[in-house]
Amino acid sequence: MRFAWTRLQVLAVASMVxxxxxxxxxxxxxxxxxxxxxxDWPLCHGQLVPDxxxxxxxxxxxxxxxxxxxxxxxxxxxxxAWRDRRxxxxxxxxxxxxxxxxxxxAVIGGATVLLELNPILVVAxLAVASMxxxxxxxxxxxxxxxxxxxxxxDVA
Numbered sequence: 001m002r003f004a005w006t007r008l009q010v011l012a013v014a015s016m017v018x019x020x021x022x023x024x025x026x027x028x029x030x031x032x033x034x035x036x037x038x039x040d041w042p043l044c045h046g047q048l049v050p051d052x053x054x055x056x057x058x059x060x061x062x063x064x065x066x067x068x069x070x071x072x073x074x075x076x077x078x079x080x081a082w083r084d085r086r087x088x089x090x091x092x093x094x095x096x097x098x099x100x101x102x103x104x105x106a107v108i109g110g111a112t113v114l115l116e117l118n119p120i121l122v123v124a125x126l127a128v129a130s131m132x133x134x135x136x137x138x139x140x141x142x143x144x145x146x147x148x149x150x151x152x153x154d155v156a
Contacts, residue, residue, distance in 0.1 A: 006148060008084050008091070011077040012140040015098065018070035019136040023129050025063040034059035035117050041110040067106065074102045077139060088146050094139040101132035 005013075029035055037056030038044030044061050045051070052058040074095075081095035105128045112121040 006084070006143070008077070008080045009140075009143045011073065011080055012095070012136075012143040015070065015073045015077045016133075016136045016140040018066070018073050019098075019133045022063075022066050022070050023133055025066050026126070026129060029059055029063045030122075032056065032059055034063075035122075036113065037061070038064065038113065041113045064109075067109065071102050071106065074099050074136065081139065081143075085143075085146075088142075091139060091142045091146060094135050094142055098132060098135035098139055101128055101135060104128050105132055 029037075032055075034056035037054065037058070037060030038050065040046060042064075044057065044064065050057055050061060052061070078092075078095040078099040081092050085091045105125065108121060108125045108128055112118065112125050115121060
């Protein structure tokens with residue numbers, strides 16, 4: 001018997017792993033004091049790819065790059081959850097809520113930088129990261145636990 005993952009399962013697991021990596025990267029930014037390594041947002045020192053001579057810049061830019069990649073993964077997961085499993089609302093809802101949280105996360109992250117690490121925003125950024133991660137995990141679990149859709153055959 002051959003085991004094959006669906007594309008939604010692959011995307012959901014990639015989003016979950018990416019969300020975890022993003023939280024770790026965010027913790028590294030906080031612990032190294034690199035939160036203002038890129039003092040502007042969404043660019044970094046006014047550039048898409050800045051000079052990395054300052055380690056704080058490299059750390060913050062890497063966190064933002066991981067966030068962008070994870071954002072695309074989560075968006076793609078939500079699209080395929082809706083496309084492939086629309087009859088299974090729990091998966092669609094979990095994927096869409098994860099997408100909403102990743103967008104909120106980006107906005108709060110930008111505000112955190114622009115308001116020079118306001119402590120309330122730093123805490124909100126972590127809180128939303130936790131909720132985002134939880135829904136990414138839920139999406140992945142549901143993609144495996146709930147029944148796969150039956151194959152659709154086009155009748156000519």
